[in-house]
Amino acid sequence: MAFETEALVEVWRGGRVESEHRGAIAVVDANGQVIAHVGDVDLVSYLRSSAKPFQLLPLVESGAADRLGFTDAELAVIAGSHSGEPRHVAAVQSILDKVGLSEDALQCGVHMPFNAEAAQALRVAGREPTALHNNCSGKHSGMLAQAVDRGLSIHAYLDPQHPVQVTIRQRLAELGGITVDEIGMGVDGCSVPCFALPLRAAALAFARLTDAREDGLRRVSRVMMAYPEMVAGEGRLDTDLMRAVPNRLVSKGGAEGYHGMGIVVKDGPALGVAIKIADGDGRRGGHPVVIEVLRQLGVLDEAALAQLQSYRTWPITNHRGLEVGEVRANFSLIRDV
Amino acid sequence: MAFETEALVEVWRGGRVESEHRGAIAVVDANGQVIAHVGDVDLVSYLRSSAKPFQLLPLVESGAADRLGFTDAELAVIAGSHSGEPRHVAAVQSILDKVGLSEDALQCGVHMPFNAEAAQALRVAGREPTALHNNCSGKHSGMLAQAVDRGLSIHAYLDPQHPVQVTIRQRLAELGGITVDEIGMGVDGCSVPCFALPLRAAALAFARLTDAREDGLRRVSRVMMAYPEMVAGEGRLDTDLMRAVPNRLVSKGGAEGYHGMGIVVKDGPALGVAIKIADGDGRRGGHPVVIEVLRQLGVLDEAALAQLQSYRTWPITNHRGLEVGEVRANFSLIRDV
Numbered sequence: 001m002a003f004e005t006e007a008l009v010e011v012w013r014g015g016r017v018e019s020e021h022r023g024a025i026a027v028v029d030a031n032g033q034v035i036a037h038v039g040d041v042d043l044v045s046y047l048r049s050s051a052k053p054f055q056l057l058p059l060v061e062s063g064a065a066d067r068l069g070f071t072d073a074e075l076a077v078i079a080g081s082h083s084g085e086p087r088h089v090a091a092v093q094s095i096l097d098k099v100g101l102s103e104d105a106l107q108c109g110v111h112m113p114f115n116a117e118a119a120q121a122l123r124v125a126g127r128e129p130t131a132l133h134n135n136c137s138g139k140h141s142g143m144l145a146q147a148v149d150r151g152l153s154i155h156a157y158l159d160p161q162h163p164v165q166v167t168i169r170q171r172l173a174e175l176g177g178i179t180v181d182e183i184g185m186g187v188d189g190c191s192v193p194c195f196a197l198p199l200r201a202a203a204l205a206f207a208r209l210t211d212a213r214e215d216g217l218r219r220v221s222r223v224m225m226a227y228p229e230m231v232a233g234e235g236r237l238d239t240d241l242m243r244a245v246p247n248r249l250v251s252k253g254g255a256e257g258y259h260g261m262g263i264v265v266k267d268g269p270a271l272g273v274a275i276k277i278a279d280g281d282g283r284r285g286g287h288p289v290v291i292e293v294l295r296q297l298g299v300l301d302e303a304a305l306a307q308l309q310s311y312r313t314w315p316i317t318n319h320r321g322l323e324v325g326e327v328r329a330n331f332s333l334i335r336d337v
Numbered sequence: 338m339a340f341e342t343e344a345l346v347e348v349w350r351g352g353r354v355e356s357e358h359r360g361a362i363a364v365v366d367a368n369g370q371v372i373a374h375v376g377d378v379d380l381v382s383y384l385r386s387s388a389k390p391f392q393l394l395p396l397v398e399s400g401a402a403d404r405l406g407f408t409d410a411e412l413a414v415i416a417g418s419h420s421g422e423p424r425h426v427a428a429v430q431s432i433l434d435k436v437g438l439s440e441d442a443l444q445c446g447v448h449m450p451f452n453a454e455a456a457q458a459l460r461v462a463g464r465e466p467t468a469l470h471n472n473c474s475g476k477h478s479g480m481l482a483q484a485v486d487r488g489l490s491i492h493a494y495l496d497p498q499h500p501v502q503v504t505i506r507q508r509l510a511e512l513g514g515i516t517v518d519e520i521g522m523g524v525d526g527c528s529v530p531c532f533a534l535p536l537r538a539a540a541l542a543f544a545r546l547t548d549a550r551e552d553g554l555r556r557v558s559r560v561m562m563a564y565p566e567m568v569a570g571e572g573r574l575d576t577d578l579m580r581a582v583p584n585r586l587v588s589k590g591g592a593e594g595y596h597g598m599g600i601v602v603k604d605g606p607a608l609g610v611a612i613k614i615a616d617g618d619g620r621r622g623g624h625p626v627v628i629e630v631l632r633q634l635g636v637l638d639e640a641a642l643a644q645l646q647s648y649r650t651w652p653i654t655n656h657r658g659l660e661v662g663e664v665r666a667n668f669s670l671i672r673d674v
Contacts, residue, residue, distance in 0.1 A: 003357055007339035011593070011617060014523020016533060018383055019593050019617035020340055022359065046355055109656025134656065186351020187661040196353060256348070256356050279616035280348060280356035319446025319471065324524040 004040035005278045006331060008289045013316065013325035021285030023257065023277040025293060026199035027333065030211035030269035032177055034200060036297070036333040041200040045276040046186055048254030049081045050202070051195050052139050053209055053220050054172045058164070059142050061171075061216035064149035068098045072223040076230035078142035079220060079252070083233025084113025084133035091230065092132050095141040099148050106131035107158055108140045108190040115233050136190035138230075143192070160185060160193040169195065175208050176201030189255060199274040202260055207272030210250050210262025221250045221262060237287055237311055241294075244304040251290075256280035259290050263299055271297065284327055287311040292329035341377035342615045343668060345626045350653065350662035358622030360594065360614040362630060363536035364670065367548035367606035369514055371537060373634070373670040378537040382613040383523055385591030387539070388532050389476050390416045390546055390557050391509045395501070396479050398508075398553035401486035405435045413564035415479035416557060416589070420570025421450025421470035428567065429469050432478040436485050443468035444495055445477045445527040452570050473527035475567075480529070497522060497530040506532065512545050513538030526592060536611040539597055544609030547587050547599025558587045558599060574624055574648055578631075581641040588627075593617035596627050600636055608634065621664055624648040629666035 009021040024039030034041055056079045059065050065075060074091050082088035096103060112119045113133045122129055131137055140157075146164045147157045156162050160169075173180045176197050184196030197205075212218035224231050228242035231252065238251045250262035257277025264270055273293055277285035291312040294300045305312065316325035342359040349355065361376030371378055393416045396402050402412060411428050419425035433440060449456045450470045459466055468474055477494075483501045484491045493499050497506075510517045513534050521533030534542075549555035561568050565579035568589065575588045587599035594614025601607055610630055614622035628649040631637045642649065653662035 002344035002359070003354075013383060014521065014531070014533070016381065016521055016523070017340075018523070018533075019615060021616050022339070044353065046350060107657070109658075111656055184351065184353055186353070186355070187655065187659060189655045189661075191655055191657050191659060194351070196351070196355075278356060279358050279618060279622065281616060281618070285616065318524065318526045318528055319448050320444070320528050321446075322524060322528060324526075 003043055003278050005043075006039045008038065008277070008329060008331045009285050009327065010330050011284065011316070011325065011327050018325065021277055021279060021281055023275060023285065023289065024199055025289070025333065026203040026274045027293070027297065028200055028203035028207055028272050030204075030207040030272070032204055034336045035271060036335050038331055038333060042198045043276060044184060044196050044198050045258060046184070046194050046196045046254070046256065047202055047260060048188060048194055048256060048258050049136070050252045050254035050258050050260035051172065052081065053079045053224065053250065053252055054175065054205060055139055055168050055192075056142055057171055057216055057220055058167045059146050060219045062146070062149065064146060067149060068145055070095060070098065070145075073227045073230050075220070075223040076227035077138035079224055080138055080231035081135040081253070082138055082230065083115035083236065084118045084129070084135065085115045085233050086118065088138070088230065088233065089132045092137045092141050095138070095145065099141065099145045101144055101148070101154065103131050105144055105154055106134070106137055106140045108134040108136045110134060114236070134190060136192070139192070140190065158191050158193070165193050169193070172197070172205060175205035177204050199276060202274035203272035205272065206250065206260045206262040206274065207270050210264055210272065211270035224250050224252070237290065240308060240311070241290070244307045245299060248299065253282060253286070255282065257282040257286050259286055261290070261294075263297065288313060288327060288329035292331065293333065296333045340380055340615045342380075343376045345375065345614070345666060345668045346622050346664065347667050348621070348653070348662065348664050355662065358614050358616060358618055360612060360622065360626065361536055362626070362670065363540040363611045364630070364634065365537055365540035365544055365609050367541075367544040367609070369541055371673045372608060373672050375668055375670060379535045380613060381521060381533050381535050382595060383521070383531050383533045383591070383593065384539055384597060385525060385531055385593060385595050386418045386473070387589045387591035387595050387597035388509065389418065390561060390587065390589055391512065391542060392476055392505050392529070393479055394508055394553055394557055395504045396483050397556045399483070399486065401483060404486060405482055407432060407435065407482075409560040410564045410567050412557070412560040413567035414475035416561055417475055417568035418472040418590070419475055419567065420452035420573065421455045421466070421472065422452045422570050423455065425475070425567065425570065426469045429474045429478050432475070432482065436478065436482045438481055438485070438491065440468050442481055442491055443471070443474055443477045445471040445473045447471060451573070471527060473529070476529070477527065495528050495530070502530050506530070509534070509542060512542035514541050536613060539611035540609035542609065543587065543597045543599040543611065544607050547601055547609065548607035561587050561589070574627065577645060577648070578627070581644045582636060585636065590619060590623070592619065594619040594623050596623055598627070598631075600634065625650060625664060625666035629668065630670065633670045
């Protein structure tokens with residue numbers, strides 16, 4: 001049973017499309033109205049790291065974030081997939097210090113920093129990366145903080161039945177307008193439970209996060225907009241997007257071509273966007289789609305588009321540096337309202 | 338205008354399909370009869386490196402290969418996308434020596450060897466790769482050999498109007514049962530002209546190559562089957578496939594999810610197969626499809642399937658090494674005969 005998707009991105013070579021990336025898109029307002037779509041808005045897909053803002057939310061809503069004295073930048077790194085830059089690693093270390101734990105408590109596993117300079121610095125120093133460099137270490141330290149604040153086990157925090165995980169899942173279901181039982185479960189790259197929701201439910205959750213009718217939602221969306229460099233890192237889409245339209249956008253990509261966004265709308269309910277690239281290619285398939293959705297929704301003006309041009313379309317060059325093709329989005333959002 | 342494709346490969350996580358790879362497949366016999374298909378057999382797609390056996394063919398058919406004294410292993414590397422292993426580099430050097438040219442004549446560009454040991458050896462020696470290490474250096478040296486043998490320019494051999502290129506294109510069209518004008522043109526990663534054909538035409542060309550009713554066709558298909566390690570390299574699909582079913586299969590992958598094969602059929606016309614993975618992912622999208630097509634066509638027995646298991650399906654593991662999902666093909670060839 002194949003996904004119900006549409007062609008979204010074309011990869012051109014020599015005057016014809018050589019490859020294409022398909023996917024589905026849901027745009028939903030904070031009242032739950034589907035505003036626009038491409039493909040099946042009921043497509044059920046894992047949010048992967050796009051769930052991070054919602055995995056942070058109970059830490060803020062419970063008051064634990066204040067009790068533990070976390071800064072806004074630290075909250076942003078908890079909601080982020082960071083690049084392992086020095087400021088990211090320092091923020092996660094600070095979070096763990098405030099919680100009274102060491103990096104040994106992190107069960108996210110280890111990988112080299114996404115940031116090339118940070119990775120090179122480790123190599124030059126002859127050092128191995130630690131769990132702190134894992135792009136998910138902020139999220140994991142935030143889950144540990146929730147566990148410590150509630151007096152719960154810090155060893156079993158990845159168990160889907162651990163109260164920290166149950167609370168996160170319940171809150172995400174509530175914001176998405178579905179029941180907890182409707183959320184599909186898997187295990188993420190960093191070993192946390194990951195959540196599969198219909199695109200329309202995920203988009204609604206992002207709309208409500210950004211609409212910020214409650215203090216906790218407001219705090220999470222505002223720290224992400226205030227510290228875009230903590231949500232991803234230099235040269236990465238989420239960071240550059242939120243910088244390009246300051247205080248208007250919450251953007252959080254996930255693995256396998258997932259992308260969630262919230263858009264502040266003047267004098268109206270916020271919009272939420274959920275995008276799934278069916279083949280899982282979040283860069284070549286995903287980046288042009290994210291920019292094109294925002295363009296069609298009127299979020300990006302010419303200046304912002306120019307700033308984000310390298311994410312929107314790019315030439316394909318060969319081993320001699322010749323331009324032999326191009327990657328570009330080609331779809332129209334179907335307006336439902 | 339999207340490609341007419343079907344879902345071919347499923348990427349599972351936590352009991353549901355997270356991502357999928359779509360594509361189209363044509364299976365055609367050497368008489369031009371479509372035997373089986375999935376999706377649109379008239380889908381026009383670039384063969385990329387799957388064209389290499391046909392780019393070698395005029396070198397053999399003109400008699401130049403014999404005049405220049407090329408060995409069968411050298412012919413196989415001309416038809417291959419080699420890994421830059423020492424035996425590959427030595428073969429290309431030998432070809433150039435016989436032609437009386439140096440590596441400076443190669444216009445393929447430079448990249449690190451695909452083979453990890455060969456790449457590491459260069460790094461340890463503090464050496465940069467040369468054009469000889471480019472996976473297409475065999476093909477380029479073969480084109481130069483054709484130019485030298487015909488007394489043509491060796492500088493303009495990449496020009497689509499160069500007689501060497503025109504001859505290749507005419508022969509490919511003839512074998513595919515189409516006109517030269519029906520072949521779409523682009524520029525490949527190594528700067529040679531690349532060819533877009535309907536899948537059914539490409540499959541027919543592979544069927545005729547493998548059916549080997551003429552000396553030149555026989556020589557090309559037989560050197561590829563005899564020297565599978567020269568067509569790709571250790572740990573790569575084409576090499577391992579041709580080893581798993583000796584003297585029964587010609588296999589040549591290309592970039593962007595393209596794959597061409599010829600299958601020797603006892604007491605009947607050979608079969609040709611052309612596969613295009615629409616999103617261009619030749620590994621996760623392509624490898625399981627290649628194996629599954631051959632399984633459904635009865636080419637691979639249980640022993641061969643066991644040998645090729647790692648190309649057929651594999652677990653998805655996360656940063657802690659946990660198995661969290663699986664990649665596997667899921668489609669049925671539609672039989673046309």
